[in-house]
Amino acid sequence: MNNDIIEAKSLAKSFRIGLKRKKILHSISFNIEKEEIFGFLGPNGAGKTTTIKILTGLLNYDSGEVKVFGVKPGEKEARKKTGFLPEQPYFYEHLTGYEFLEFTGKLYGMDNKALKKKIPELLEIVRLKDAGRKRIRTYSRGMLQRIGIANALIRDPELLILDEPLTGLDPIGRKEIKDLIFEQKKRGKTVFFSSHILPDAEQICDRVGVIFNGKIIKIGPLNEILKERITSYEIILRNINENVLNGLNFVKIGNEIVIRTKEEDIESILRNLFEKSNDFKIVKISPEVYTLEEWFVEILKEKNE
Ligand SMILES: Nc1ncnc2c1ncn2[C@@H]1O[C@H](COP(=O)(O)OP(=O)(O)OP(=O)(O)O)[C@@H](O)[C@H]1O
C-alpha cells in the first residue's frame, strides 16, 4: 500500500520577473509518509514557501507532478484533509481568539453546535484557554502562532503544513510549538513544516529535507543523517605518561588526555598504549557528532565552492 500523503515528482516552478523568467524550484522530488514529522530546511530564499504554496494549492507549478492525498493540491479532497499555517498569517485583530476560530469554522461550513464543542478543545490544545476571550490584538507572537495553529487544526486535518512555525519565538514559545507538533504526530497526524532553526528540527523530525537554491540537496531519516555526522572519536585517558603518546593527535585537559582519532584506529591505538604502559585508565570513548547546524553550514559551504 502506498503510505505517501504527499508525492512531489520533478516539481519545477519559475516566476516572471520583468521580461525574464527565473527558475525558483529546479525539479524537486520528495515523498512524505503518513505519521511522519518532516522538516523542510533551508536558508532564506531557498524555495520553502514557494513549495508550500504549491502543496496547499495556492500556487501553480510549471511542470512535474504533485499529489496530496492522491489528488492535485487544491482539490477538495486534499484541502479538506490539510491544515495550513502560512508564513505570515493574517488575523482579524479586533476579534477574540474564540471569535476568530468561530469565523474560520463558519467559513468551512461548520455549524454552531460543532463549533461550541470544537473551539474550547482547540483552545485547550494550544494552551489559550483563558486568552481565547481576549482580543487577538493583545496577543504575543507566541500566542499568535498558537492561535494560527488552532486555526489550522479546526477541521481536524490529517496533514498539517506549517510555514516557519518556530521563527520569531523565544525558547519557551518554540518548545510549546514543538510539543504541539509532537502531539499531532502521536494522534496519527502528519506534519510538514519549514524552518531555518535547525536544532529545533533536530529534536522533533523523523526526516528532514534540505533545500538550497531551489534544489533538494539532502533528504533522509534523521538517524541516518546523524550517523553520517559522526566525524571522529575521542578517547579520554587518565594516569598516562605523555611520552608514550608520540605520534598521536592529543591534548591535555586537566589531569586527562584526550586523543582524537578515526573509528577504525581506536583498537590499534589502545593495544599499542597497553603494550607501552599498563596502569592507565580509560575514562571514556565517545563519538564526536556534528550538530545539524554544523552539518548545514558544511553543506552550504560545499555548495558555494
Ligand atoms: N511571486 C514571486 N515573484 C517573483 N519571485 C518570487 C515570488 N515568490 C518568491 N519569489 C522568489 O523565489 C525565491 C524563493 O522564495 P521563497 O519565499 O520560496 O523562499 P523561502 O525558502 O521560503 O525563504 P524564507 O526563509 O525567507 O521564507 C526567492 O528568491 C524569492 O524572491
Ligand SMILES: [Mg+2]
Ligand atoms: Mg518562506
